[in-house]
Amino acid sequence: MTKSKIKDQKSIIQNHNARVSIIGLGYVGLPLAIRFSQEGFAVTGFDIDEEKIQKLKASKTYIKHIDAEKIKTIIRNGFKATSDFSEIADVDVIIICVPTPLGIHNEPDLSFIDNTLESIKPYIKEGQLLILESTTYPGTTEEKIVPNIENAGFIVGENFFIGYSPEREDPGNLDYTTKTIPKIVSGYTENCLEMTKILYDHIVDQTVPVSSTRVAEMTKILENIHRAVNIGLVNELKMVTDKMDIDIYEVIKAASTKPFGFTPYYPGPGLGGHCIPIDPFYLTWKAKEIGMNTRFIELAGEINTAMPTYVIQKMGEALNSVKKSIKGSLILVLGLAYKKNVDDLRESPSLEIIDKLYELGANVQFCDPYFEKIPITRKYSFTLKATTLNAKSIRSADLVLLATDHDAFDYRLIQENANLIVDTRGRLNHFPKVIKA
Amino acid sequence: MTKSKIKDQKSIIQNHNARVSIIGLGYVGLPLAIRFSQEGFAVTGFDIDEEKIQKLKASKTYIKHIDAEKIKTIIRNGFKATSDFSEIADVDVIIICVPTPLGIHNEPDLSFIDNTLESIKPYIKEGQLLILESTTYPGTTEEKIVPNIENAGFIVGENFFIGYSPEREDPGNLDYTTKTIPKIVSGYTENCLEMTKILYDHIVDQTVPVSSTRVAEMTKILENIHRAVNIGLVNELKMVTDKMDIDIYEVIKAASTKPFGFTPYYPGPGLGGHCIPIDPFYLTWKAKEIGMNTRFIELAGEINTAMPTYVIQKMGEALNSVKKSIKGSLILVLGLAYKKNVDDLRESPSLEIIDKLYELGANVQFCDPYFEKIPITRKYSFTLKATTLNAKSIRSADLVLLATDHDAFDYRLIQENANLIVDTRGRLNHFPKVIKA
Numbered sequence: 001m002t003k004s005k006i007k008d009q010k011s012i013i014q015n016h017n018a019r020v021s022i023i024g025l026g027y028v029g030l031p032l033a034i035r036f037s038q039e040g041f042a043v044t045g046f047d048i049d050e051e052k053i054q055k056l057k058a059s060k061t062y063i064k065h066i067d068a069e070k071i072k073t074i075i076r077n078g079f080k081a082t083s084d085f086s087e088i089a090d091v092d093v094i095i096i097c098v099p100t101p102l103g104i105h106n107e108p109d110l111s112f113i114d115n116t117l118e119s120i121k122p123y124i125k126e127g128q129l130l131i132l133e134s135t136t137y138p139g140t141t142e143e144k145i146v147p148n149i150e151n152a153g154f155i156v157g158e159n160f161f162i163g164y165s166p167e168r169e170d171p172g173n174l175d176y177t178t179k180t181i182p183k184i185v186s187g188y189t190e191n192c193l194e195m196t197k198i199l200y201d202h203i204v205d206q207t208v209p210v211s212s213t214r215v216a217e218m219t220k221i222l223e224n225i226h227r228a229v230n231i232g233l234v235n236e237l238k239m240v241t242d243k244m245d246i247d248i249y250e251v252i253k254a255a256s257t258k259p260f261g262f263t264p265y266y267p268g269p270g271l272g273g274h275c276i277p278i279d280p281f282y283l284t285w286k287a288k289e290i291g292m293n294t295r296f297i298e299l300a301g302e303i304n305t306a307m308p309t310y311v312i313q314k315m316g317e318a319l320n321s322v323k324k325s326i327k328g329s330l331i332l333v334l335g336l337a338y339k340k341n342v343d344d345l346r347e348s349p350s351l352e353i354i355d356k357l358y359e360l361g362a363n364v365q366f367c368d369p370y371f372e373k374i375p376i377t378r379k380y381s382f383t384l385k386a387t388t389l390n391a392k393s394i395r396s397a398d399l400v401l402l403a404t405d406h407d408a409f410d411y412r413l414i415q416e417n418a419n420l421i422v423d424t425r426g427r428l429n430h431f432p433k434v435i436k437a
Numbered sequence: 438m439t440k441s442k443i444k445d446q447k448s449i450i451q452n453h454n455a456r457v458s459i460i461g462l463g464y465v466g467l468p469l470a471i472r473f474s475q476e477g478f479a480v481t482g483f484d485i486d487e488e489k490i491q492k493l494k495a496s497k498t499y500i501k502h503i504d505a506e507k508i509k510t511i512i513r514n515g516f517k518a519t520s521d522f523s524e525i526a527d528v529d530v531i532i533i534c535v536p537t538p539l540g541i542h543n544e545p546d547l548s549f550i551d552n553t554l555e556s557i558k559p560y561i562k563e564g565q566l567l568i569l570e571s572t573t574y575p576g577t578t579e580e581k582i583v584p585n586i587e588n589a590g591f592i593v594g595e596n597f598f599i600g601y602s603p604e605r606e607d608p609g610n611l612d613y614t615t616k617t618i619p620k621i622v623s624g625y626t627e628n629c630l631e632m633t634k635i636l637y638d639h640i641v642d643q644t645v646p647v648s649s650t651r652v653a654e655m656t657k658i659l660e661n662i663h664r665a666v667n668i669g670l671v672n673e674l675k676m677v678t679d680k681m682d683i684d685i686y687e688v689i690k691a692a693s694t695k696p697f698g699f700t701p702y703y704p705g706p707g708l709g710g711h712c713i714p715i716d717p718f719y720l721t722w723k724a725k726e727i728g729m730n731t732r733f734i735e736l737a738g739e740i741n742t743a744m745p746t747y748v749i750q751k752m753g754e755a756l757n758s759v760k761k762s763i764k765g766s767l768i769l770v771l772g773l774a775y776k777k778n779v780d781d782l783r784e785s786p787s788l789e790i791i792d793k794l795y796e797l798g799a800n801v802q803f804c805d806p807y808f809e810k811i812p813i814t815r816k817y818s819f820t821l822k823a824t825t826l827n828a829k830s831i832r833s834a835d836l837v838l839l840a841t842d843h844d845a846f847d848y849r850l851i852q853e854n855a856n857l858i859v860d861t862r863g864r865l866n867h868f869p870k871v872i873k874a
Contacts, residue, residue, distance in 0.1 A: 138681055168695060175697065182694040208694045210687060218683050219691040222674065223699050226667075226692070233666050233733045237659065240720070243727045244575055246655050250647060254656040255663070257619040257645045258605060260612065262660045263700040283677070290680045295740075296670045299732055 006191055009092075009127045009161070013198045016040055018092040018129075020199075023116050025052050025081065027274070027344070028133060028167040029097035030066060031178045035203040037074035044091060045081045048115075056081035064343035064370060065171055088123035093199060094130045097167065099274065106281045106301075108137060110144065117148050124152060124160070129195045131163040135220050135279045137286035140164075141213035146188055157189030163196030164213040166220035172342040182206040186216035224279040225297055230265040231276070232300030235307055238267040242436065249426035249436075269403055269424035269437070270307035270349030272338020277304065277347050308352040312360070314437035315399060315422050322420060324398055327361035332387065332397035334414070335404025336368040340425075343370035350403040351380045358382075365397065369408040391417045402427060443628055446529075446564050446598070450635045453477055455529040455566075457636075460553050462489050462518065464711070464781070465570060465604040466534035467503060468615045472640040474511035481528060482518045485552075493518035501780035501807060502608055525560035530636060531567045534604065536711065543718045543738075545574060547581065554585050561589060561597070566632050568600040572657050572716045574723035577601075578650035583625055594626030600633030601650040603657030609779040619643040623653035661716040662734055667702040668713070669737030672744055675704040679873065686863035686873075706840055706861035706874070707744035707786030709775020714741065714784050745789040749797070751874035752836060752859050759857060761835055764798035769824065769834035771851070772841025773805040777862075780807035787840040788817045795819075802834065806845040828854045839864060 012018050018041065022033045025047040037043045047053055055062050056079075059072040080087075088094060098112035113134060124130070130149065132141055141164045146156050154160035165185045170176065183204045187193030193209060200207045210216050238248045248267060256264045271277040280297040287294050316326055338348035345351070350366075351374070357364050365387040366374065374382040387393050389410065394400060394417040402414075405425040414421070414428075421434045428434045449455050455478065459470045462484040474480045484490055492499050493516075496509040525531060535549035550571060561567070567586065569578055578601045583593050591597035602622045607613065620641045624630030630646060637644045647653050675685045685704060693701045708714040717734040724731050753763055775785035782788070787803075788811070794801050802824040803811065811819040824830050826847065831837060831854040839851075842862040851858065851865075858871045865871045 138678075138683055170697065173697065181696065184691050184694070206694070208691055210691050211684075214681065214683050215687050215691065218678060218681075218688045222688050222692045223695055225670070225674070226699055229666070229670050229733075230663075233662070236731065236733055237662070240724050240727075240729045240731060241575075241655060243729060244651065244655075244723075246575055246651050247648075250652050251655045251659050254621050254645055254647050254652065255659045257621070257643070258660055259618065260607065260610065262663055286681075287677050290677075292677045292680060294673065294677060295736055296666075296673055296733075299736055303732075 005127070006158075009129075010191075010195055010198060012092055013129070013195055016202065018199065019044070019090060020093045020095065021046060021088060021091040022095050022097060023047075023120070024097035024099070024112070024134075025049075025056070026097065026099070027063060027171055028169050029095075030063060031169060032095065032097060032133070032167075032203075033079060034066070034070050034074055035178045037077050037079045039202050040077075041202070043074070043079050044087055045079065046083065046085060046087075047081070048083055050083060053081045053083050063171075085119040086123055088120045089125060092128060094120065094124070094128060095133055096131070097133045100134045100136050100278075100282070101274075102278050102281055107285050108282050110136065110140070113140075113144070117145070121148075121152055124149070124154075126154070126159045127161075129161040129163065129192075129199065131165055131196055131199075133165055133167045135166055135224070135275065135282070136217055137221065137282040138214040138217040139286065140217060141186075141188065157191050161192045161195050162188045162213075163192050164216045165196055165200060166216060168220075168223075171344055172339060179203065180205055182208050184208050184210055184216045184219050186210050186213045188213060218283075221279055221283050224275050225283065227265070228271065228276050228280045228304065229296050229300045230263075231268070231271065232303045234265050234267045236303050239310065247426075247429060247436070249429055266426065267424075268307065268349075269311045269353060271304045272346065272348045273344065274346045277301075308349045308356060311349075311353055311401070311403075311422065311424055311437045312356050314435055315357075315401060318420050318422055318435040319399055322398075326357065328363070329398035330363045330365065330396060331357055332393065332400045333357075333364060333366040334368070334389075334400060334402050334409060335406055336366060336371050336374060337404050337406070340404055340406045341408075345371075345375060345377060348404075351377065351382075353401070353403060354382060354384075355380055365393070367393075367409075368404070369406055389413070394418050442564070443595075446566075447628075447632055447635060449529055450566070450632055453639065455636065456481070456527060457530045457532065458483060458525060458528040460484075460531065460533045460557070461535035461549070461571075462486075462493070463534065463536070464500060464608055465606050466532075467500060468606060469532065469534060469570070469604075469640075470516060471503070471507050471511055472615045474514050474516045476639050477514075478639070480511070480516045481524055482516065483520065483522060483524075484518070485520060487520060490518045490520050500608075522556040523560055525557045526562060529565060531557065531561070531565060532570055533568070534570045537571045537573050537715075537719070538711075539715050539718055544722050545719050547573065547577070550577075550581070554582070558585075558589055561586070561591075563591070563596045564598075566598040566600065566629075566636065568602055568633055568636075570602055570604045572603055572661070572712065572719070573654055574658065574719040575651040575654040576723065577654060578623075578625065594628050598629045598632050599625045599650075600629050601653045602633060602637060603653060605657075605660075608781055609776060616640065617642055619645050621645050621647060621653050621656050623647050623650045625650060655720075658716055658720050661712050662720065664702070665708065665713050665717045665741065666733050666737045667700075668705070668708065669740045671702050671704045673740050676747065684863075684866060684873070686866055703863065705744065705786070706748045706790060708741045709783065709785040710781065711783045714738075745786045745793060748786075748790055748838070748840075748859065748861055748874045749793050751872055752794075752838060755857050755859050755872040756836055763794065765800070766835035767800045767802065767833060768794055769830065769837045770794075770801060770803040771805070771826075771837060771839050771846060772843055773803060773808050773811065774841050774843070777841055777843045778845075782808075782812060782814060785841075788814065788819075790838070790840060791819060791821075792817055802830070804830075804846075805841070806843055826850070831855050
């Protein structure tokens with residue numbers, strides 16, 4: 001591509017004329033597709049999940065906090081959902097928003113990225129801008145994406161452009177949206193960065209350019225390491241203060257009155273979601289290559305993954321105090337989602353706790369306003385329908401476990417009727433029958 | 438004491454009539470004495486250091502950020518400094534602000550508190566309110582102060598009152614003062630808490646009562662654990678990203694644009710000051726009593742205390758790149774204080790680095806606008822006078838180490854004249870001769 005062609009390509013993006021494709025229409029890709037469509041871009045969404053495609057075609061939503069009305073609107077504006085990757089040939093921009101989970105040995109599983117690259121390879125063409133949004137270890141764009149595109153015969157930065165711009169979605173956060181969260185942008189070359197920045201400047205209030213794709217990759221990882229470590233720290237301290245008969249929630253609340261140098265993080269029954277429990281280990285894995293250890297990440301991982309077991313132990317102690325065992329007890333688990341007020345089950349510790357309770361011989365019931373039954377996940381397939389939360393169902397349980405403190409729960413009703421409560425969220429601090437876990 | 442006498446005692450405090458004594462006139466006690474005096478209280482300050490007493494009597498200051506003018510004013514208002522503890526008999530309130538350092542095995546050294554209790558014991562009397570402000574492990578007030586007073590024949594909560602209210606001083610912080618930083622207050626009994634709160638309500642904008650002295654003690658410890666662990670984390674990540682050729686400061690700056698869930702902490706040459714490197718180990722020590730480990734604290738301690746060695750290693754590598762050794766090189770150390778813009782040397786890593794440099798055979802010079810020579814500390818006694826920072830002194834050094842990034846340094850002058858710079862604060866990022874450490 002000549003310099004003037006590169007300029008043409010930039011002006012296509014500059015002038016809203018770029019046809020944008022989003023690959024992976026989940027928690028990240030769908031809101032992004034909506035944003036581009038809202039700004040007048042012609043958007044094509046790709047997913048390998050036919051069910052998602054059919055729902056979108058029918059103007060239906062599959063993510064609670066994304067309104068069907070929004071999907072109706074973007075479809076009216078020309079948004080198209082497909083699983084046919086040949087349509088990649090017709091777009092100017094390709095944004096990849098696929099999952100980057102961990103393998104069973106905590107190693108990065110980049111198979112979704114690999115498969116995406118494989119699927120689009122026959123259809124990519126000169127002048128396209130490809131951007132990865134998935135969280136991944138520093139070096140992924142340079143070491144994996146760029147060589148892949150160059151093997152296909154392109155010269156990155158000259159006749160094909162590659163950027164990295166990590167997603168910062170926070171499902172359930174009502175204060176910030178895709179538009180108002182500043183967006184880190186980076187590129188393999190100056191031209192790549194410039195195009196990536198021009199593109200996102202259309203849909204977010206602020207883009208933050210950084211000097212390399214590695215820096216952008218590390219930025220996202222740091223954000224999640226910071227959370228994983230701080231949550232690990234309070235989980236460890238919770239166990240210590242519990243033995244000292246000190247309420248960690250009261251301590252955190254008091255410390256939060258310091259107007260500088262302290263940020264509150266809260267303990268819980270374990271980490272959940274697609275980011276915090278997973279992303280940090282991408283750096284751990286990569287650091288091994290250069291002979292380095294990431295000991296804070298590993299310690300946080302160890303403590304956070306031990307939390308469901310700690311909760312079970314606290315439940316056992318609570319039942320023991322009234323001469324009962326877990327085996328044979330009716331246990332009502334409140335909350336399936338990994339955090340409050342969302343319908344997101346990914347990596348939720350509630351499932352692990354339910355699994356352990358079954359193993360120990362408990363009768364398990366659950367209640368979550370966002371789930372009528374427990375969906376089948378990669379790890380677990382329970383066949384359990386939600387119990388209605390009322391005085392009778394609460395009273396009949398030997399123990400109520402507050403696993404996720406959805407605001408929709410009637411806490412007064414719970415407190416008035418429960419025989420015994422184990423609270424993993426510090427929500428019911430001042431109730432006599434509450435054991436904190 | 439009858440109920441009505443307790444009421445009298447409360448009203449003395451309520452009505453500004455309490456005579457307040459402050460024991461320990463350092464970074465915590467002196468600002469506190471000033472605040473009480475400013476609010477019209479009759480204040481007596483105690484210290485075992487005769488030099489401090491004499492300076493105060495002469496209306497002089499010994500802490501850079503506390504103006505002599507303020508001392509002149511409080512002396513005019515009746516403030517009295519003494520080392521004669523018999524005067525404790527004439528006060529209503531005793532506030533202890535003595536150091537709580539670590540012993541050489543990282544165990545709490547409460548000797549300053551013990552000695553204070555011993556010194557005041559002959560003079561304490563019915564109705565007094567004694568408050569500890571020193572940072573310490575949860576349980577200190579209940580297990581150490583209360584029994585000590587009860588052994589002297591008083592009934593705490595009835596005819597003697599004990600509170601705990603941790604200091605939150607932050608030397609060099611221009612945004613907050615003793616008055617505007619909310620103050621945690623606690624008491625051994627309800628009466629103790631009430632009196633403590635009434636007292637501090639006179640001098641701070643907001644008091645924060647908590648349910649026990651243990652919670653208050655843990656609150657202060659948590660604040661400092663939070664900082665020690667977060668600084669340890671970025672110090673570890675700095676070493677990893679350095680090997681990946683990623684600038685951690687650029688990453689932290691980019692991550693800071695996330696408007697939720699991330700708080701920046703910065704790496705450095707090691708921890709300093711009287712709080713962060715010390716306080717967390719008070720919990721570590723106490724936790725052992727109940728068979729618990731505080732692994733985040735120990736990991737942070739390990740990584741943070743290894744930082745001076747890391748800095749030395751980076752200096753060795755930098756000199757090696759120009760075919761020089763540390764031995765025989767002239768090294769100019771910029772900054773002695775443990776953080777910028779203060780004259781505070783406590784636990785400063787600069788001293789440890791200078792000590793190591795001497796050991797390795799370097800010629801050391803230093804420059805710090807707050808120090809004309811290196812003061813003698815508990816650990817080190819160097820006889821080194823400050824070098825003037827000018828083009829010639831910078832040029833003559835084989836290597837300039839930026840240890841503390843005081844704003845008063847002329848960074849342009851440094852950059853233009855230095856042969857080689859090792860920057861431990863990320864201040865000189867974009868200069869070719871700068872090696873980050």
